Amino acid sequence: MWDNNKINFKKEFFKTILKMCGITGIINLDDDEINFSLLKKMSGCLSHRGPDESGFFLNNNVGLANTRLSIVDIEGGHQPFISYDKKVVVIQNGEIYNYREIKKELENSKYECKTSSDTEVILRLYEKFSDLNKGPEEFVDSLNGMFSIAIHDERINKTWLIRDRLGIKPLYIAEYNKKILFASEIKSILHAGFPRKINYASLDKLLTFNFVPPPSTLFEGINHLPPGTFAEINNHKILIKNWWSFENNIKQNDKKLTKSFFNEKKSNLEFLLKDSIRIRMRSDAPFGAFLSGGIDSSTVVGLMNEIKKDEIKTFSIGFNEKFFDETEYALEASKRFNTKHFYKKINPNIMKEWPKTTYYCDQPHGDISFIPTYEVAKLASKEVKMVLTGDGGDELFAGYDKYKKFFNGNIGNNIYLENYSKKEFEENYLNSITLFNADDKLKLYNYHNENINNNLLGKDFHSKEIFLKSFEKVEHLDRLNQVLAIDCQFLLPGNNLVKPDRMGMAASIEARTPFLDYRVVEESFLVPGEYKLNNDITKFILKEIAKPLIGDNLTFRKKQMFTVPIGEWMKKEYLNELKYWLFDKRTTERKIFNYKFIEEIFKKHITGKENRTRELRLLVAIEIWFRTFIDPIEWDSDTYKNINI
8 A cells, every 4th residue: 555655745945056857766676665765865866857846655665756847737737646546656757748639538538637737647548558458668659758757556566667769858777785776867876875886888988989878877787778668667677678669660761752752751841840849839837949040949949930929038158259159140040030039158167067067967978068058058047947949950860060971972872872881881880970999999098907907908899789789770771861860869868868958957947859759750760861961961851841931041051060169278268177187186096098198189189280179078078077976075176286288
């Protein structure tokens, strides 16, 4: 029976670094009762994800907790949601965008919803499908949204952990001390006493790809539940199954390249994208959009403007360095769609936020754009609680220059690199996205370090076996779409979607990604590669959709990466800090790296002989991570030592 310690209450949240939602939980494998103070501690460090309220559930060996940012059904959406017979409990992080449609389908049945909460919709739909003896993979397929869900069903003594198709919302899982621990952020698991040990194989992957590809993390023993999967926890066992995958749900269209076929795909995508935006504008709280002036965010804002005639609030970040500044394009888009635009320009002082953003991310990322994303999220949080973003457009429609560079941007057979064998194609692409290659890492690692020697010497973890296995699963796609599918499976959940989620949540703001509606995703992969990368034009079909809406200037402007000019700052304003993080005594005493090799990279960069921005910023990110999560003592982020190189 349910314990009377079930609690659902308003809480005063932290106003510091620990100040929409987050979920966490404990399942005791020895059937001991849950330690409520421990569960509360795990929930407390997620308060930034849900500052509006917290909810707890305890039942013998199962404890669940939720922190909530109120977006939908502010008064009635309190979590956890519990079935009428008190046998099933649900918590979730995220949003179900088609909850209204599902709620209507459940009307006049015993599964009818009493609130307007999307979490109650999950509960009632699960009850309906379980009564039909159907598993979670069937009921969850009805959900259109971004979500990490935990369901405990006392009737069958099972707990389900479910993650959305693209991994927009995070979920981590670990087993420790006869407990299964799960949470929206790794730090919650660490607060349960989980040992803080580095996973050296993951470190190698981080140095190779600039992020840690899921399902592994940089913490030994903590895994990232893969997108489109669910974990079934029963009889002291964890079974992970796919409920959605690129292998089974993404099809290749075999129609010939004709004008009518192109127009058909264009029309389908435009309709689905607009509908995706429409349902993502459902909110009981104020909302707006991130607007860089790029094609993705401008298209989203343009379609929002067609749906909602009221003034839309938009937000952007700029730089004094013109090469990195997109302000003029953001202002052009704002003027075109009559938005109320908020922006600010940032300077090198922004780098003081690097340790804080690392804390929120749990893992180091070489992608420095996390910092301006945090700044624009803080800017938006003063006005709204939710924003729509353009994330995902580059990965679906081949927007990055790396695709053009690799495929040479040619139409016809060349785009498929027919002169490459399957093995050559896959290996060459993975090599093209490698940061530190095998030769560099032989110089980078300190093989006198026992941990490095035992874990990495002679073991080619950077050989990308997980990527190669995934390539096998998408062989039915043309080669450009294979590459995009790989990036959707790894780059998105491992890095690019971490950014809006963690930085948004750090500012207690929700980011919604209409390009990653599963209907848009599935339709986009029916579009042949030639319609995405066409005669050196990236995002060709998307640009044809966007052009009448946002105009030629915004459609065909040169692609600009959203990042900061840290490479130049490293030579001047950030030089002392760079020395500190790379060559401080605490750094070198780790003896993980060969610091003579790092010194060579450093000198080549600051003298302008080579651009080693990406390598240096990742090495800094790793050291910040060590001091934030691994070191037993605190550090002062404002103190940098004078190190002479």
